[in-house]
Amino acid sequence: MIRVLLADDEAMVRAGVRAILTSGGETEVVAEAGDGREAVELARAHRPDVALLDIRMPCLDGLAAAEEIVRTVPGTAVAMLTTFSEQAYVARALGGGATGFLLKSGDPYELIAGVRAVAGGAAFLSPRVARYVIDGLGGSDGRLGREAAARARVAELSPREREVLGLVGTGLSNPEIAARLHLVEGTVKAYVSAVLDRLGVRNRVQAAIVAYEAGLVR
Template sequence: MIGVLLADDEAMVRAGVRAILASGGESEVVAEAGDGREAVELARAHRPDVALLDIRMPRLDGLAAAEELVRTVPGTAVAMLTTFSEHSYVARALAAGATGFLLKSGDPYELMAGVRAVADGAAFLSPKAARYVVEDLGRDGGRFAREERARARVALLSPREREVLGLVGAGLSNPEIAARLHLVEGTVKAYVSAVLDRLEVRNRVLAAIVAYEAGLVETDA
């Protein structure tokens, strides 16, 4: 069972998220916080697998809380839970060390899949959030220029590496990619490492962004 710390200053939102996660049977909320400072304190006490953080919270916002959690509770994966109006925070959240970005208005399945993915060490951007990531980053240097650069970088990969990159972008963990491609997990791990090296990116989140920019992963219009 995946232990989740849920932090949001709206009780109704927490209740809804808690119910969705419980319905999936894979995750359970082990602690709830109404502000960022409390979230950090509870994470240190409970050591959850995943911290699901709202961005706008009192005392300490979700971005600052994410930075502190990544630094002080490294065993806890961090995912941001937010709204469309806050998509400009995506790059800051990723820079803070978050490996997931989920929308409050998204499909419940995306929430369950996102929590599972980041708990497994994968990156997960909900499709709509991913579109905003690409658009937001595209403001620096031009969106089409970034897309062309991403395609050029992906062109250096082998067909199998491109396939693995697309699945990383879709939020699949190594075991899930192995099952999808009928490979052993060790082979997938080697492919992922090779992809990160060839793309010259630090982690799966940045690799996922390249996958979206190169058109390997579909996003909602």
């Protein structure tokens, strides 16, 4: 059972999201918050598998709440669920440690898949958000410099670490990588931790971006 903390300042939205998440029988909403500060407190108290946060909330916005939860509740994965898909929001969320960014306008099955993915240790971006990220990587003047830097960072990894990074870049979870490489899950977890540390990134989304820039993922 995936345990979820749901934070949104609109009770009707929380009710709708809760109904979607619990419809499949594999997700339980263990706590609900109406503002960011309450979300942080409830995350510390309940230590859910996933904290699903709106961006615009009173007291403490969802982005700041996400950063605080990532910092103080390391066992909880954070995903944003919002109507706002501006690149600045996406960049801050991913830079702050969120591993999911979902849009309220998306398909309900996308919401379920996203929560399942981040709970399993993978990253998940709504297709529209993923397009923003890819366009941002490919469209700026510094693209070639970033690609060269990414290739240099990846070259320092062992062949197995590069293989694991490539699979992280495709969005696979640790169990899925373990099955693909015929390894035990604990070994994959150790490889992923080592890759994040050696690349100097905070989470799987940032690692996936490095994999993309280095040409491991197309």
